[in-house]
Amino acid sequence: MTPRRTGRRPGNPDTRDAILAAARTAFADRGFDATSIRMIATAAGVDPALVHHYFGSKDQLFRATVDIPVDPGELLPAVLVGARDEVGARLVRLFLGVWDSPAGAGAVAVLRSAATNEWTARLVREFLVTQVLRRVLDHLDMAPDELPLRGSLVASQMIGLAMMRYVIRLEPVASADPETLVAALGPTVQRYLTGDLG
Template sequence: MSNGRTGRRKGNPDTRAQILDAARDAFAEVGFDRATIREIARRADVDPALVHHYFGSKDKLLLATIDAPFDPGKVLPGIIGPGLDGVGERLVRAFVGVWDGPAGARGSVLLRSALSHPLMLRLLREFLISRILRVAVRELGVEIDHAPFRGSLVASQLLGLALTRYILKVEPMVDAPPEAVVAMVGPTIQRYIEGPLPDSAP
């Protein structure tokens, strides 16, 4: 006999996991910008209000899908706020600070997962492009030519740093003092952001 209840089910112990699974699929398939809370809720077979209840916003939902080691919304203002001058060193200092801290273990797990699982790789790429690089360029408030290409160069440098220092643990990089890393890598990031590009740059 029916109990008369209709509609999508309310929260249960598995609801959060269902939403995360649906969000991973949606973000990987259509990207962060095109994926909507309503579509994610439909895939999870829950009410959209439950998505907001568990995660608050689409930004935080993306962070949860990859167990991100940091929230760009909290870190980027300190990097971008002072302006373009010195942004490379601030970015590297913040990056190394996160990875050298307690959240570094989560970052290592994320990067290892991305290297071996195509779904996590797409999610990590979406996180880097949509929630870090695009936001950083927009918040800098200056016109940056070839911004996508420059952003990919910055990403290549930071991911290379993460691999050598925290995953492969290449000596002596793994034991280099943070400020030494900042002093050497920061200017390279700065050049990628505002330095001249070859005529063949995409």
């Protein structure tokens, strides 16, 4: 098999689908960290090089399984540098920028699905921990034993914002201008990241 390097061709849809299905199962069952491209290739009955060809890196393949069109690894660094006491506000602003954009419709669909499908819930959990929270927390130089609680508190506020703004659509959060929400929620996220949790 000679994988092409263009990455533009969709390839054989059956093969792509088989790889995606194997990846979903593996990531949901074993978690992101314990899953390798090689395991997924074996489960799908293809060569690992073909997985890389179709999907790129393990991060990219994982994002494809949850159908999330943005790459937190590209977006997050810009908000994690700069004044440490405003990282909460910058994170809320970035979050709203993505979810309010056309890409947000896909994120809302994933959130809806996670609410009713245990597998999607597991994938979302893995996505939050490995693609978002780990990157945020790595930049903030905190006590490692505090990271999980701080990360999951941030996730609780952000996912709650997404539920109220895009799914349950409770006003005025549903149609508030982003900066109103940045002012209201920024200090919450800031405290969860760097403040005293009692």
